[in-house]
Amino acid sequence: MLNFPIYLDHNATTPCDPRVVEAMIPYFTNSFGNAASRNHPFGWQAEEAVDYAREQVAKLIGADPKEIIFTSGATEGDNLGIKGVFEMYASKGNHIITCNIEHKAVLDTCKHIEKEGGEVTYLKVKENGLVDLAELEAAIKPTTILIAIMYANNEIGTINPIREISAIAKKHGVLVFTDAVQAVGKIPVDVNKDGIDLMAFTAHKMYGPKGVGALYVRRKNPRVKVTAQIDGGGHERGMRSGTLNVPGIVGFGKACEICMNEMEEETKRVSALRDKLQNELLKVEESYLNGDKEHKLPHVTNISFKYVEGEGLMMGFNKNIAVSSGSACTSASLEPSYVLKALGLGDDLAHSSLRFGLGRFTTEEQIDYTIEQVTNTVNKLREMSPLWEMYKEGIDMNSIEWAHH
Amino acid sequence: MAYSEKVIDHYQNPKNVGTLDKSKANVGTGLVGAPECGDVMRLQIEVDEATGVIKDAKFKTFGCGSAIASSSLATEWLKGKSVDEAITIDNMTIVEELNLPPVKIHCSVLAEDAIKAAVNDYRKKNGLPELKFEESVIH
Numbered sequence: 001m002l003n004f005p006i007y008l009d010h011n012a013t014t015p016c017d018p019r020v021v022e023a024m025i026p027y028f029t030n031s032f033g034n035a036a037s038r039n040h041p042f043g044w045q046a047e048e049a050v051d052y053a054r055e056q057v058a059k060l061i062g063a064d065p066k067e068i069i070f071t072s073g074a075t076e077g078d079n080l081g082i083k084g085v086f087e088m089y090a091s092k093g094n095h096i097i098t099c100n101i102e103h104k105a106v107l108d109t110c111k112h113i114e115k116e117g118g119e120v121t122y123l124k125v126k127e128n129g130l131v132d133l134a135e136l137e138a139a140i141k142p143t144t145i146l147i148a149i150m151y152a153n154n155e156i157g158t159i160n161p162i163r164e165i166s167a168i169a170k171k172h173g174v175l176v177f178t179d180a181v182q183a184v185g186k187i188p189v190d191v192n193k194d195g196i197d198l199m200a201f202t203a204h205k206m207y208g209p210k211g212v213g214a215l216y217v218r219r220k221n222p223r224v225k226v227t228a229q230i231d232g233g234g235h236e237r238g239m240r241s242g243t244l245n246v247p248g249i250v251g252f253g254k255a256c257e258i259c260m261n262e263m264e265e266e267t268k269r270v271s272a273l274r275d276k277l278q279n280e281l282l283k284v285e286e287s288y289l290n291g292d293k294e295h296k297l298p299h300v301t302n303i304s305f306k307y308v309e310g311e312g313l314m315m316g317f318n319k320n321i322a323v324s325s326g327s328a329c330t331s332a333s334l335e336p337s338y339v340l341k342a343l344g345l346g347d348d349l350a351h352s353s354l355r356f357g358l359g360r361f362t363t364e365e366q367i368d369y370t371i372e373q374v375t376n377t378v379n380k381l382r383e384m385s386p387l388w389e390m391y392k393e394g395i396d397m398n399s400i401e402w403a404h405h
Numbered sequence: 406m407a408y409s410e411k412v413i414d415h416y417q418n419p420k421n422v423g424t425l426d427k428s429k430a431n432v433g434t435g436l437v438g439a440p441e442c443g444d445v446m447r448l449q450i451e452v453d454e455a456t457g458v459i460k461d462a463k464f465k466t467f468g469c470g471s472a473i474a475s476s477s478l479a480t481e482w483l484k485g486k487s488v489d490e491a492i493t494i495d496n497m498t499i500v501e502e503l504n505l506p507p508v509k510i511h512c513s514v515l516a517e518d519a520i521k522a523a524v525n526d527y528r529k530k531n532g533l534p535e536l537k538f539e540e541s542v543i544h
């Protein structure tokens with residue numbers, strides 16, 4: 001039996017795993033202490049729970065617990081990691097290298113830094129969504145202090161060659177920050193093997209609660225420091241003040257532990273479902289895969305169905321299936337996805353895109369239903385699409401003088 | 406944002422989807438929008454030459470559900486109107502009828518523009534001067 005609606009938007013957020021919720025509950029009521037209360041059992045209990053979670057989180061990414069700074073999520077982690085390095089290493093230089101398909105939390109942070117007198121290079125990704133290593137290396141200059149490149153992209157799921165990137169950075173004595181929100185818990189991420197100096201990630205994309213995340217900050221080879229962005233009681237070794245969100249942190253820890261134990265199995269299962277969905281949908285005439293086919297997260301696929309518009313398409317099934325689209329019609333700004341545009345897709349293909357994000361609780365039945373619904377709706381809307389008609393009649397759409405507005 | 410029932414109804418059961426023979430003198434075709442903007446609307450009217458009344462109207466739309474609903478509604482309203490009455494259809498009437506939220510107003514503007522373009526195409530074909538419309542404010 002299918003239960004509706006079906007959730008296929010796991011890159012936006014994930015449900016909490018029931019085991020995570022269970023682990024959190026005592027820390028709302030009985031064990032409600034402030035982890036900074038050093039002088040009574042309530043505080044000790046809370047501190048112990050946070051320490052344990054810190055170990056669970058660190059273990060998942062191959063880090064030392066002391067290298068984990070708890071934050072309110074990845075937006076804060078991105079801000080702290082990038083602004084924190086920019087301020088801390090001001091005497092070394094002011095140049096940061098990033099790329100044009102980063103999450104807004106990174107891009108807008110970089111924009112802010114430019115206003116503060118920093119210099120930022122926004123590398124253009126290749127057509128497959130990956131950073132060009134030669135271009136990256138060529139962009140490094142004596143003033144470069146940080147390379148901030150995402151581990152995996154949230155819209156198209158492409159995975160950057162982080163190890164190669166960090167090898168280049170090392171050669172030039174530049175630090176590496178990565179927004180690993182979409183990767184951690186889904187694919188093996190190891191800060192040492194990958195040569196990462198700072199890394200932001202968040203619990204709510206890996207079956208943990210919203211509003212809690214972490215910034216990994218390397219302590220050895222090299223020892224990295226960031227300037228705090230939130231001042232106060234000096235929590236998290238002075239890098240992030242604020243009373244710790246103990247239940248959230250406990251849940252985050254549990255979520256990491258589950259991911260660690262189940263990643264291999266889960267990846268096998270979910271990627272098989274993803275492949276089925278992707279292969280079947282790519283059989284639809286004039287459908288195109290967005291982003292690299294190989295270097296990609298196991299649970300996501302992004303496909304454009306040419307000549308139909310994404311929001312109109314979703315309307316055909318969004319009572320029953322939750323996905324997202326890069327179409328302008330879905331955004332408040334009425335601009336299509338900058339990520340898809342950066343791949344060099346024509347705007348028309350960006351408008352026609354759907355992102356499917358599978359997850360831990362996705363079933364084959366749900367995927368079969370989705371394949372059927374999406375295919376039918378695409379066909380139905382194409383019957384209504386003037387562009388489809390022109391395409392079928394062999395009319396060159398570039399020859400038409402469109403009334404742009 | 407949830408859609409109004411009327412938008413959903415037009416989306417699920419669109420009225421007058423199709424194509425009229427644009428080579429005929431009594432058929433006016435309006436093609437507005439652009440693929441890069443994510444919306445293209447083609448609206449056609451077939452005019453009874455004796456009476457000047459629109460006897461058929463068809464549309465095809467590439468766009469969101471509100472754009473599809475706006476064009477579907479427009480074709481319904483066009484049928485039975487004279488060509489001169491047709492151009493009095495105002496996008497805000499469509500907005501009200503379909504309960505469109507502010508971000509979707511431009512989808513109704515597109516429908517209004519498509520009507521005007523179709524009427525002008527018809528006028529041109531029949532040796533009448535094209536009407537000048539004030540530039541609609543879009544987006």
Ligand SMILES: Cc1ncc(COP(=O)(O)O)c(C=O)c1O
Binds near residue numbers: 078152182
């Ligand atoms: C790549 C990426 N970075 C950062 C964020 C922001 O994370 P958070 O919601 O924890 O602030 C997200 C999720 O929205 C994301 O996908």
Ligand code: FES
Binds near residue numbers: 330444467471511
């Ligand atoms: S056609 Fe884009 S919002 Fe309606």
